[in-house]
Amino acid sequence: MMLRYALRTVRARKAGFLGAFLALMCAAALITACGTLLDTGLRGTVRTERYAATPVLVSADQRVHRTTVKHKHGKTKVKHKAKPIAERAWLPGQLRDTLARTPGVARVVPELTFLAQPSTPAGTGGRSGYGHAWDSAALTPYRLSAGHAPTASDDLVIDADLAARARLRPGDRLTVQSTRAPRSYRITGIATPATPVRHQTSLFFSAAEARRLAAHPGQVTAFGVLPAEGADPERVRQSVARAVRGTTAQVRTGDARGPVEFLDAAAARTRLVSMGGAMGGTSLLVAVLVVVGTFGLTVQQRHRELALLRAIAATSGQIRGLLGREALIVGAVAGTAGALLGLPLGDWLYSRFVALGAVPDTLERTVGVFPPLVALAATLFAAWAAARIAGHRVARIRPAEALAEARTERTRPALGRIAAGLLLLAGGAVLVVVLASLRTEPASTPVTFLAVVVLSTSVALLGPLLVRGGVLLLAGPLRLTGHGGRLATANLRGNAARMASVVTPLTLLVGMTCTVLFVQATLGDAARTQVREGVRADWVVTAQGPGVPGEAAERLRARHDTVTEVVRTTVRVGLDKYPAQGVTPAGLARTWDPGVTAGSLGRLGPGTVAVSEVAAEQQHLKPGSVLNVTLGDGTPATLTVAAVYAKGLGFGDLTFDHDLVAHHVDNPLASSVLVRTGRTQGELSTTLREFPGVRILSPAAADALQADRQQTNAEVNYLAMGLVLAFTAIAVGNTLAVSVAERVREFALLRLAGATRRQVLRMLRTETLTVVFLATSLGSGIALAVLTAFSVGMTGRAAPTVTPLLYVGVVGFAGLLALLAGAVPGRAALRVRAVTVATAKE
Numbered sequence: 001m002m003l004r005y006a007l008r009t010v011r012a013r014k015a016g017f018l019g020a021f022l023a024l025m026c027a028a029a030l031i032t033a034c035g036t037l038l039d040t041g042l043r044g045t046v047r048t049e050r051y052a053a054t055p056v057l058v059s060a061d062q063r064v065h066r067t068t069v070k071h072k073h074g075k076t077k078v079k080h081k082a083k084p085i086a087e088r089a090w091l092p093g094q095l096r097d098t099l100a101r102t103p104g105v106a107r108v109v110p111e112l113t114f115l116a117q118p119s120t121p122a123g124t125g126g127r128s129g130y131g132h133a134w135d136s137a138a139l140t141p142y143r144l145s146a147g148h149a150p151t152a153s154d155d156l157v158i159d160a161d162l163a164a165r166a167r168l169r170p171g172d173r174l175t176v177q178s179t180r181a182p183r184s185y186r187i188t189g190i191a192t193p194a195t196p197v198r199h200q201t202s203l204f205f206s207a208a209e210a211r212r213l214a215a216h217p218g219q220v221t222a223f224g225v226l227p228a229e230g231a232d233p234e235r236v237r238q239s240v241a242r243a244v245r246g247t248t249a250q251v252r253t254g255d256a257r258g259p260v261e262f263l264d265a266a267a268a269r270t271r272l273v274s275m276g277g278a279m280g281g282t283s284l285l286v287a288v289l290v291v292v293g294t295f296g297l298t299v300q301q302r303h304r305e306l307a308l309l310r311a312i313a314a315t316s317g318q319i320r321g322l323l324g325r326e327a328l329i330v331g332a333v334a335g336t337a338g339a340l341l342g343l344p345l346g347d348w349l350y351s352r353f354v355a356l357g358a359v360p361d362t363l364e365r366t367v368g369v370f371p372p373l374v375a376l377a378a379t380l381f382a383a384w385a386a387a388r389i390a391g392h393r394v395a396r397i398r399p400a401e402a403l404a405e406a407r408t409e410r411t412r413p414a415l416g417r418i419a420a421g422l423l424l425l426a427g428g429a430v431l432v433v434v435l436a437s438l439r440t441e442p443a444s445t446p447v448t449f450l451a452v453v454v455l456s457t458s459v460a461l462l463g464p465l466l467v468r469g470g471v472l473l474l475a476g477p478l479r480l481t482g483h484g485g486r487l488a489t490a491n492l493r494g495n496a497a498r499m500a501s502v503v504t505p506l507t508l509l510v511g512m513t514c515t516v517l518f519v520q521a522t523l524g525d526a527a528r529t530q531v532r533e534g535v536r537a538d539w540v541v542t543a544q545g546p547g548v549p550g551e552a553a554e555r556l557r558a559r560h561d562t563v564t565e566v567v568r569t570t571v572r573v574g575l576d577k578y579p580a581q582g583v584t585p586a587g588l589a590r591t592w593d594p595g596v597t598a599g600s601l602g603r604l605g606p607g608t609v610a611v612s613e614v615a616a617e618q619q620h621l622k623p624g625s626v627l628n629v630t631l632g633d634g635t636p637a638t639l640t641v642a643a644v645y646a647k648g649l650g651f652g653d654l655t656f657d658h659d660l661v662a663h664h665v666d667n668p669l670a671s672s673v674l675v676r677t678g679r680t681q682g683e684l685s686t687t688l689r690e691f692p693g694v695r696i697l698s699p700a701a702a703d704a705l706q707a708d709r710q711q712t713n714a715e716v717n718y719l720a721m722g723l724v725l726a727f728t729a730i731a732v733g734n735t736l737a738v739s740v741a742e743r744v745r746e747f748a749l750l751r752l753a754g755a756t757r758r759q760v761l762r763m764l765r766t767e768t769l770t771v772v773f774l775a776t777s778l779g780s781g782i783a784l785a786v787l788t789a790f791s792v793g794m795t796g797r798a799a800p801t802v803t804p805l806l807y808v809g810v811v812g813f814a815g816l817l818a819l820l821a822g823a824v825p826g827r828a829a830l831r832v833r834a835v836t837v838a839t840a841k842e
Helices: 002-012 014-043 095-100 134-139 160-166 207-214 233-243 254-261 263-301 303-311 316-355 370-390 392-396 399-405 415-435 441-461 463-479 483-494 496-534 550-557 613-619 658-662 681-687 699-741 744-752 757-795 804-831 834-839
Strands: 056-060 063-072 075-084 105-111 117-119 128-133 142-147 155-159 173-177 183-193 200-205 222-227 249-252 539-543 562-573 576-583 596-599 608-612 626-630 636-645 654-657 672-676 694-697
Touching (some): 002 316, 014 699, 075 263, 095 105, 105 134, 105 233, 128 134, 134 207, 142 155, 155 160, 155 173, 200 207, 222 233, 249 254, 254 263, 263 699, 316 699, 441 757, 463 496, 463 757, 483 757, 496 699, 496 804, 539 550, 539 699, 576 613, 608 626, 681 694, 694 699
Parallel strands (some): 155 183
Antiparallel strands (some): 056 249, 105 222, 142 183, 173 183, 596 636, 626 636
16 A cells, blocks of 8 residues: 555655656666776686687786685684786796697797887877787688788888888888887888788787897797697687696686786786775765755655654655555655666766776777666665655654644754764764775775765764854854845744755765865875975986887987986785886985985995885885885795885885886886986987987976876876766756745745745845855865865875865856856746745645
């Protein structure tokens, strides 16, 4: 019976449930979109291109492992964890003989993959350029469509796509920037792949030249295993797996070959899982917070109806059941519509991540039934929970009290609500204190946004008290605005619960937007400040291409300049990941000052390392301590700590000898070269004129370039949280519109009492601006507290970076949104004749 009554109620009150429907639909769409990202990260396919003709591929292990054994209460627990490494791991070349002796194997083809960027005006069409030995062309296979294979050290075979794009043919010369100085090669042939290769440009060198450029003597990237004719590939795989047992080699077939070829796609899986989970979780929390307010307004509109039901003997359980069923009906329709809308939204979101470079297009998007179903379930839960929370009071009170409260709002919120609000306020304060002690971005970022949501939730629960307190403070200025201000003051005081439902999403909008915008700015500005303070060089050499070759640095040293090459990488200490760099130790103090607090950079060399204060604190290190590190390509190294420095945010947490890092990264070219010299920019440019793409910049110009790069990286985070903010903005307008639409009778009575339409609209505008002021103050306060704690933890200073113009834009957008959301339904309500409304049945 209650289900039938709920269906009839929803059908009769479509307009009343419209606000909740829109909020739930947007929430379902956002959760579905985030779920598709998460699903892609977990199940997305990375299809192979280079190894299309290689049924079995043997590659190195791209993970670092740690096994812990615990003995407790007579039981032994063994835990195994693994984390990915940042660079390509290599295999020993002698493994080829072992594979060749494996039953069922006809041929073993060693593969070398290394950086090789062709220098052409037409570019590569956004494709990454890789070099290989011509012997490994059979792994795709590539076949010559013109010319002949490379034999000499300056011979080169290019793929057909590059030849067509740059209009090259055999006999032409092409400059290639690889791991060494740029070199001009003679094109001897053009190769066409048997299967499409869309995501990379392949350049084939002679075997000797490929080994020189790969710079890993005696090692290979992978082995392609070609089964004998008639052999079962699966049996061959099993035989190969047995043959390499006890080594770090991994045997891969099918789609598992793709991650070996595209390391960035494999790493993007983790990034997508992290972003999708964070966005989806935040969306769900925001959805519950917003929908509770929307349902609260809906229940408030029906307070008289529900009170009458209580008066005619409806039990508390029946009222709760009615509200729950209504919410589930609305949630089911809204969740279904939102889940369907979320699929194209997820596709757009994924395409934007690809366009920004956060996710490579080699990772194919996966669309399954799981994200829409989860979104539907989450929407149903949010609707049910919101209805139970919003209807708790009316379902619990006595029938006589229900009728008494149907006409007037309670002057004091329930004690349980106040207690819950204070508890969440305390929880938010604890999160802020914890945030101030977190010194790594992966640890602090989730706590940052969680603190904003928790504090905004406390505002939602304490909203009526906060509104009354705010109105009490603003009563004087509001009276000065005339009759409209006095009416607005009376309405705000008498309908604090309704106004609190509007204050909550506005507070969340301002608080979350300011946090998203200024967290990245705080971190980026602190890092750039450390770099500006730490770079002592007169000039910074950078490159438009892959990097600055070591030969360019040697050319500068030959002119007696002090030169420091900087190579970037990521390493692991145990399973903990740290950004790191390799620098040239000679003359380091003249070009670089990281703020050494212990030890000396003079002891930095092949067997030592300098660490930041953050890393030293986390790993309990000091000068003279021994540090076991896994380098970027998985190579273990045991080093002695030479120094501890303060500016880890700008320069990375670990600093090694340049040559140590350069031998264990995919791109050994320097990301920058610091030069201390008395020569001018023009003289340095003349010295490096043989190196195309190299630029000589002042430290200030290099800092501006770094700022542009940080802005590009920040755009990914803005996009990730932008949809959540867009949903919050929609919820703000939706809630305010619902709040105004229910006041049709109130406006009619004011007009019958002598107020003009203009006076009513002025009163409404004054109320809205007051609510915007209260929400902006609360949201700004929350954002300031969270950002200050974030700044203390990450930079050591209570000085978050806030751009005044950007902040004014946020507040202006929130105010404009609120004014529009209030004015449009307000004007619509005033179009109806006052007498008609006042005499109509409720």
